[in-house]
Amino acid sequence: MYALEMNHITKEFPGVKALSGVNLKVRQGEIHALCGENGAGKSTLMKVLSGLYPSGTYTGEIKVDGEPKTFASITDAERAGIAIIHQELALVKEMTIGENIFLGSEPVKRGVIQWDQLYRAAADWLERVGLHMSPDTPIGNLGIGQQQLVEIAKALSKHTRILILDEPTAALTESEVEILAGILNQLRSQGVSCIYISHKMPEVFRLADSITVLRDGQTIATLDRNETNDDQIVSLMVGRELTERYPRVPHRPGEVVLEVNHYRVWHKEKADQKVIRDASFQLRRGEILGIAGLMGAGRTELVSSLFGAYEGRAEGEVRINGKPARIRSVADAIAAGMALVTEDRKRQGLVLPMDVKTNTTMATMGRVSRFGIINDNEEIRWGEQYVRELKTKTASLETPAGTLSGGNQQKVVIGKWLMSNPTILIMDEPTRGIDVGAKYEIYNLMNRLVEQGVAILMISSELPEVLGMSDRILVMCEGQLVQELDYREATQETIMLAATGGK
Ligand SMILES: Nc1ncnc2c1ncn2[C@@H]1O[C@H](COP(=O)(O)OP(=O)(O)OP(=O)(O)O)[C@@H](O)[C@H]1O
Ligand SMILES: [Mg+2]
Missing domain, CATH: 3.40.50.300 (P-loop containing nucleotide triphosphate hydrolases)
Incomplete structure (x- = not known):
């Protein structure tokens, strides 16, 4: 029984x-x-x-x-x-x-x-x-x-x-x-x-x-x-054989699009504590830069601060396309060509009662509206494009995002930011809660974007994903960037060692 x-x-x-x-x-x-x-x-x-x-x-x-x-x-x-x-x-x-x-x-x-x-x-x-x-x-x-x-x-x-x-x-x-x-x-x-x-x-x-x-x-x-x-x-x-989990294609990194020097971020409530003690790195056109580290190492704080979405004070130099950038808000970041796919789709990524199409076009109303009037056909066209490209499973474009399954909600978030046509795409745990087949589609899409010259900064806690997709890997430990590795020399062990403060 x-x-x-x-x-x-x-x-x-x-x-x-x-x-x-x-x-x-x-x-x-x-x-x-x-x-x-x-x-x-x-x-x-x-x-x-x-x-x-x-x-x-x-x-x-x-x-x-x-x-x-x-x-x-x-x-x-x-x-x-x-x-x-x-x-x-x-x-x-x-x-x-x-x-x-x-x-x-x-x-x-x-x-x-x-x-x-x-x-x-x-x-x-x-x-x-x-x-x-x-x-x-x-x-x-x-x-x-x-x-x-x-x-x-x-x-x-x-x-x-x-x-x-x-x-x-x-x-x-x-x-x-x-x-x-x-x-x-x-x-x-x-x-x-x-x-x-x-x-x-x-x-x-x-x-x-x-x-x-x-x-x-x-x-x-x-x-x-x-x-x-x-x-x-x-x-x-x-429903089919899946021989390869990470589609690795050769990338040709170009010039530096984002340069960060001695970046420091203070805790949003405890103003005397730093969540980022020191971070310096460069991100190039046409590459995927992975950020590995344990939970609490400060990865999310780093990227959300760079994106103008973290409330704590930040200091240090940020250059975009060689010019000093001052990003004080999300609007500044979007204007500078950045997009951030957040790890927490419920709180930051989606408006759950609104439909798939509206969620997709939300961050980029400029592209579907003129003089403040939303062009329905444009909205539908973009909505359809991303549902098709990401193979999002939804009954229609009018379906409320909140009724989609967890992984399909994440795809809507990704579509929303892809639509903003970013030059710097930051992805914080982009495939969390996403099934293996859909992961593969997202990886292919990342490769296509990189080929078009987009620079991708990807945080991931899944080491096989970091190793499988990144060109270079940054490792963070307790608010500090402690190591940079080429994917060819990186292993799960070398990353874990650096992430746990070992040498
Ligand atoms: N309240 C609802 N209204 C309409 N459709 C729904 C609702 N809840 C689920 N669905 C649909 O039912 C199907 C199954 O969804 P379900 O949430 O059970 O998937 P899941 O296997 O849990 O997926 P995931 O791994 O993404 O969490 C999906 O097509 C989803 O869009
Ligand atoms: Mg589910």
Whole structure:
């Protein structure tokens, strides 16, 4: 008997059949990875399971421990022992850790919340997930990895038997991934089943006992980890053989377009602290310059400051095309020919309720409007071009960006900045949350841009991506640029050594 069975699940949205007859069977106490390209239906399937899409809004059958179940709400699913941690974190920033864990299920005695009891219980759960912090810390003070652990503590506090994690490690550091892996292994030994969504194959193979692949809203296969491999899963996902992951083509770097000398940036709140202690580098026309480093090394602060989007004070010399540049705002940066694809599409990249076409043309209204009047045809033409080039999966150009799958939202962000026709394109984790097939399309597109003379500055935490795509690699460590490497001499080891402050 399976801990969970989902049979023939079909779910439609206006104009999109997100799931057509999906089957998923999960054993008790196993980690079951759910893999598939962006838009394959993974998150939708999990939203059906967790009651977010209540029974009646889909067809098919859910069985828990062999018993048929219908969930009218999230609370219903939680009562059956099912909890989900969503792709985008959902904690309340203004509340404490403890309040968040017990939000909606506070211990109450005669109508009064028992705060002592709540905080004691919260401390216990934090202990269980290995987060050594006081439960009265506000969530706003926590990093993404720590918030993830709070989400897990919250899920466990509901006596979860089936825990769903939707891309839990997209934004985690190595050591946080390590902690998470430890917790999942422990849960497995306690008989909890985990459904684990990830685009990172090494992680899937390290953690999962079995793997189900979805493609275009259908179940393609469920395989035992020991009877399959990385390449097979990837080709099942994309529906074809994918022999090469990084399309490397020879680049011909030209003159320097961006020169940065002794650049320093101060913390936006703590004005006496530097987030960038010293950075000097040159970026050339027609090359990809990678920036590697651990989370917190200051890479995002460096590029967002150069782009006029970081609030902390900055000093040092910046030259664009040989001339001194003073960039005080994003508008200045765009005017100077820069574009920034941010890592956080929800906060900085997209206006979720607005449609795909508007999001695409937003940063460059000048190109689709005259005298302040938007030319619809132009807007549609550009929108269509980027949807086609990036193979964005969307029902139409009028679809609200917020309803696209995570990876497809990222493609809209990329399209928006490509449209501004930049000479300097900065990409901060450009393929985070993007499936292998779509990654390949983005890499090809980067190569085409470079051929046209665009200079690309790419931050990436995925070392194979940095090594596979960059011409040169800068390594940052604690706010400092510590090393520059040619891709031919760089290895994962040399980069890690520099990034961790080794010599
Ligand atoms: N609320 C919604 N309204 C309309 N369409 C939706 C909605 N949610 C999802 N879809 C569509 O359903 C399909 C499946 O989306 P889903 O989010 O499940 O993909 P996913 O496998 O989780 O992808 P990713 O890896 O990018 O997160 C996509 O085509 C998506 O655009
Ligand atoms: Mg998803």
